[in-house]
Amino acid sequence: MANPTGKSYFGRFGVHIAVLFFVALWTLPTLGILVSSLRDKDQIIVSGWWTAMTSSTQTEAGRLPPPNTAVERDGKFVLEGNLFEEAGSREITNFGIRAQAPTEFEAGSTADLGDGETLQVNADGGFIMTMPAASDSTRGRRVYYAATVPPRFTTENYENVLFSEGIGRSFINSLTVTIPATVIPIMIAAFAAYALAWMRFPGRALLIATIIGLLVVPLQMTLIPLLEMYNNIGNLFGVSSKTYYGIWLAHTGFGLPFAIYLLRSYMAGLPRELMESARIDGASDFEIFVKIVLPLSFPVLASFAIFQFLWVWNDLLVAMVFLGSGSNQLVLTGKLNALLGSRGGDWEILTASAFVTIIVPLIVFFSLQRYFVRGLLAGSVKGG
Missing domain, CATH: 4.10.810 (Virus Scaffolding Protein; Chain A)
Known part of the structure; x- marks a missing residue:
């Protein structure tokens, strides 16, 4: 139907x-x-x-006070207290005195420890241990227990990540790299795309074919020649190669072919009548570009900005080559990679770091997403 x-x-x-x-x-x-x-x-x-959002059961271990602190009561020596620092924060379901059987006894029951000693652990964490005689031992007995823990949410993970693990500095480094490396290619590509779409000059077709050919060149093939050339220029002028200028130029070079191709395809589809009318009114190419083409090209500019921002933000290889891996230079992806090696078992650190890494791309994408598909598809149909 x-x-x-x-x-x-x-x-x-x-x-x-x-x-x-x-x-x-x-x-x-x-x-x-x-x-x-x-x-x-x-x-x-x-x-x-x-x-x-539900309670979870955790098996933990605690240690009772030393036996030499027991208090005599009714002919026996008694240790009494609570396994939890905050009474009532958790509920014990089972307890044990051996690591092999941490849930051997139910909460509230009395366990026979041998030699006349007994231990009772209640659901609220309170315990009573009785001994037939005084002891001078200064080492308390270890107790194992299974506790039901209510859901607990905290911002401590983010505090540790941003202020203790160095993620905050890497976050600033990534912003310092990504914002210029997104803006610079757009500025250059917009001028180049207009020239290739609406200006006639010798070699234009060859230049367009060269740009299209550059789209298929693997980034990894260009890293060593580009870095060697950059180092030679830096040595010539006495400038260090591990600077933000180098990585900005590198990302600009890698992003320009796709930017020019995408923007030219869109600009070439703009109505020819607009350009001809502007020229009849005496407008120059620069005025046409600034006052007509740029405002109409905002969707495709936003589309490329999303692509370039996400690619640079998530990049690790180019950042390691052109910026380095020092603590003051490491970007977010590099810092997260280092945490995976050194803190691989600390999931709270890794998840907080990962979300800090993706929050900025999410904000950028959702801010510009309404232009995304429109900008990609608008150049597929030519104007009249």
Whole structure:
């Protein structure tokens, strides 16, 4: 069955289901990272992020006070206290005195420790240990217990990441690299795209073909020649190669072919009548470019800005080559890679670091996403 536009209702329904599936496929991992980054580190280890709103059971260990602090009561020596620093923060379901059997006894029951000693651990963490005689031992007995812990969310993970793990400095480094490396190619490519689309000069077709050919050149093939050339220029003028200027130029060079190709395809599709009318009114090419072409090209400029920003922000290879790996130079991707090697088991640190890494690209994408598809597709149909 079809609607007046000729599209099947079943086909439209299938498209909607497919879109929702891919949106969920993309959103769920991001949501998982966010939830995990806000959870208590002990809860991350024992349960997945989808259980964050429910209580979790953790097996922990504690140590009783030294036996020599026992108080005599009714002919026996008694140790009494609470295993928790904050009474009532958790609920014990089982306890044990051996690591091999940490849940051997139910909470509230009395365990026979041998030699006339007994131990009772209650659900609220309170314990009573009785001994038949005094002891001069200064080492308390270790107790194991399974406790039900309510959901706990905290911002401590982000505080540790931003102020203790050096992520804050790397975050600033990434912004310092990414913003100029996005703006500079757009500025250069916009002028070049207009010239290639609307200006006639010798060698224009060859230049367009060269730019298209550069799109297929692997980045890795150009790194060593480009770095060697840059180092030679730096040595000639006595400038260090590990600077922001070098990585800005590198990202500009790598991004220009695609930027010029994308912007030229769009600008070439703008109505010719607009350009001819402006020229009849006496406007120069620069005035046409600034007052007509640039405002009309905002969707494609935003599309390329998203591409370039995401690529530079997530880059590691170019940053390591042209900027270095020092603590004051390391970008976010490099710092996260270092944390994976040194803090691979600290999931609270890794998840918080990962979300700090992706939050800026998410903001950029959702801010400009309404121009994204329009900018990519607008150049596919030529104007009249």
